[in-house]
Amino acid sequence: MAARIEVEIPAGAAGEAVIHLAGDWTLGSGPPAGADALDSRLDGVARVGFSAAALGAWDSMLPVFLRALCRALAERGVVVDRSGLPEGAQRLLALADAVPARVGGRRDGAGQRFLERLGGDTLAFLATAGRMLAFLGDAVLALWALARGRARFRFRDFLAVVQEAGAEAFPIVSLISLLVGMILAFVGAVQLQLFGAELYVASLVGISMIRVMGAIMTGIIMAGRTGAAFAARLGTMQVNEEIDALRTLGISPMEFLVLPRLLALVLMLPLLCVYADVMGVLGGLLVAVGVLDISVAQYMAQTWASVRPQDLWIGLVHGVVFGVLVALAGCMHGMHCGRSASAVGDATTSAVVTGIVAIIVATAVITVVCNVLGV
């Protein structure tokens, strides 16, 4: 029997109504008959009860319908007495009221308009940038405390990060920079051969590696390796309440956890950069000697002649800036991590994304500044 709903207004009880539920209220049975008449029938009613005497089988359709009904009635200021409902339905309704819908639990992202999403993402990006600035401010304060000899941090922690972020990154930095040097040389050689200017491959590889590419490649490697590790480590400490425990001991986590990581990375990233530069030039050399018939001495002389000292300095500046950015992105996302295991995963991902975006933006800024300054 199909679902039916009827309103009875008992004589003598002013402003009261009883809603009769009848038939089978299942998802397959279609919309209940009589629902469209509810609105007019309940006009002027102040109190509503239910009767389920004729109710047959029911599934989730019943609580869903009742919840919408109760909401609409509550909005009108009608008092709803649920005691006439089946006990199971009452409990389900209580449960639905007690637990607010999880924010973000519903997947309606696809329905968002493009502009809306773009706006949301832009705001999120600005918020991250703002938090990063605030975090940078705190880090500067901690550095100031360190300069006055008042910061607490263990030199041992600093060395551990130097070891992990520096020495252990050698193999991957070697591989990537060597390959990038070779790729630059190959791609450049194809063009330069057209003019018979193969020798300038040395200048191309030397200047681009030493001035920016070495730093960018190292920065990106470190964002993926060390920035992610910082975020995971600090995020886990946050989940585990270790950071709170530090705070209760009167120790600033900024000084104790962030400073050693920041300093170690600011020290190691430029050093790794120099190493990456060497590997990149070596990669170019391999291609030049192997494919282009340029001698080692010629290649080195050309590199030496075309790379100016300021190229090296600018490369190192990139390295220092990237060190700060990668360390801050990693530590910030770790320290602001939510209190669950999945939040640690999110923090790690965000640390890498923020780190890489920051590296690219910073490169653009430095390039423009160098251009304006004419170096």
Place this chain on the structure above:
Amino acid sequence: MGCPIIEFVDVHKSFRNQKVLDGLNLRIPRSKTTVIIGRSGGGKSVTLKHMIGLMRPDLGQILVDGEDIAALDGEDLDRIRRRFGMLFQEGALFDSLTVADNVGFPLVEHTALGREEIRRRVSELLRTVGLPGVEEKMPAELSGGMRKRVGLARALILEPEIVLFDEPTSGLDPIMADAIDRLIRDTQAESGRTYVVISHDIRATFEIAHHIAMLYEGRIIAEGSPDEIRRNPNPILAQFLRGTADGPIQVQ
């Protein structure tokens, strides 16, 4: 009660739109053991975290010796925090340090003691909490109850003026729980420090407390000495002490 060492004045705290503390007024007497009881999820841990400035109230004041810590930060807050020790509900041990380094951490950071002396004190305290010989283990190698006792040792090692214990005996076997309760009672009696304990163990509460406060729906609904609490006619408190599911407190 004399001059309280910690005082909550009309403290409100919400997470999203969930009200956890709703105008909480609470006075923690100096040099006594105060036990806070209340329902699971009722905001006891949140209250404790407010005392030490890990959380900030949305509204209201938290006075420690008359100084409002809700308004402090940086150095000033750290100075006050160094008067506290805290045992976290989940232990909150430093995962990358051994048990001995965990317990000795406050000594290394805040005192000028030598390494030998620190080792000696750490071993002694670990024996007192029933964990001899675990010094070189990592926290991940310990059971939940063992972690809690290591956390307890870390909270006590500096002999701080105020110690906050978040459920020191939950998750322990009854014999160990009783031993820890005795440890808390005896060290308090010996040192005359201020202890604040959160507990679900009603029997132990009456054994260790000088002062009991019941937190319900974000406020203190009853407080007083153990005798006063036993005689208190409040039906909610009575149901809680009886520990039955029927009464004014509804389990939903």
